[in-house]
Amino acid sequence: MAKSNIKSIFFCNECGYESSKWVGQCPACKAWNSMVEEKVDKKIAAKTGIGLGNCADDNKPVSIGDISLDEEDRITIGIGELDRVLGGGIVPGSLTLVGGDPGIGKSTLLLQVCRQLSDKGTDVLYISGEESLKQIKLRAVRIGPMNDRLMLLCETNLENICEQVKRSGAKVVVIDSIQTMYSDSLDAAAGSVSQVREATAMLMRMAKEKSVSVFIVGHVTKEGTVAGPRVLEHMVDTVLYFEGDRHASYRILRGVKNRFGSTNEIGVFEMKNEGLAEVPNPSEYMLSGRPVDASGAIVSCAIEGTRPILIELQALVTRTNFGFPRRQSTGSDTGRLNLLMAVLEKRLDMKIGDHDAYVNIAGGLKIQEPAIDLAIVLSVVSSFRNRALSDDLVVFGEVGLNGEVRAVSNASIRVSEAKKLGFKRVVLPVSNKDSVDVKGIELIYVSSIEEALDKVI
């Protein structure tokens, strides 16, 4: 009897680790219960892999001096926020992954990209495996008039897609989404680890060979990674994440990986009725609707990528009704809130151990950096003492376990942003004194939380 070529391989859904046996815990990323079985054709499995495998006979090494760089001419899209995140436009032959939660606006963004490009005379092809042509047209009508250069295709078979891209002569192609695409050469279902991997590898080869720029949409799992294998992120040139609160209207596009530019950039958009609009001044947007004379509210400045964003922090501190105090933080780390409250209790002898505390960053932004520590401390104390802070004040600084206020990065940029938005005073760490050279705004340097409280509350 002929031996079957089909064999079972187990892939980790979290990181793409491959194993010939099932295991309860992935040896690579240590995730439990993440291995899934897939049937793979042995012959094909040997051929497929990451990278640009080129087996042609005439493939030989070339001198670095002989490689011309004219392909580096970037195509500018005309959506400033996106161009910046990409590092100045689309690089021909690049593969860009746009990840994000369902409904966040990935398809809308990419359709807008297609619209801009086709208006400028670039041939674009938008391939959807999720929506019908009518549905895409309906979305396009919301966004605005489209140029006839924009071609649409509903297709999920990759061999067909590569053929159609070749025939259409499109320079920019959008694949929405990678999880719906499948290749005939594999037995596995669309969306499975091996299909997603093979699909990406095929698109990568097509992009490099034909010098076509490809955008692929990837859905994100509950855990926040692109569904299926993380291996996808290693393969592509650029990874952009589209994030934000689905209920708030603003969206942030974050560069996580970029072979052709910096990953320190973000783009801010607002979802409107007629598609996504750029938000050139995010601080103004975040601070709109700020309450006046409210206790517990304070403005701080965070750095997102290389950009300063002023945020409004609100705290509510109330007496605990049942034994165990509740602490909750939306937009910042709850563990950090607990820690800062313990610092207040120990260093300033403040009796807040039997109080609940809720901290919220207005606008739904998520801030990880410790530079907002001092603002959290001041807003908690302001709410605890029920005394409002002056509304012409911006506060930033990291707080240490001894109650000391420590230096933060980019202090000067933060102060300038506060000045630009019309604030009069900034409270900042004394150790940042040398790095700040901004005139026309009062700078209040502090070295401990005690000093900060004395000066502002």
Ligand code: TYD
């Ligand atoms: P969509 O681009 O379909 O999200 P994704 O592709 O990431 O799943 O965005 C869908 C959401 O955006 C949907 O809830 C409707 C909303 N939307 C607007 O608010 N305005 C618009 O102009 C468009 C096209 C969509």
Ligand code: MG
């Ligand atoms: Mg979509």
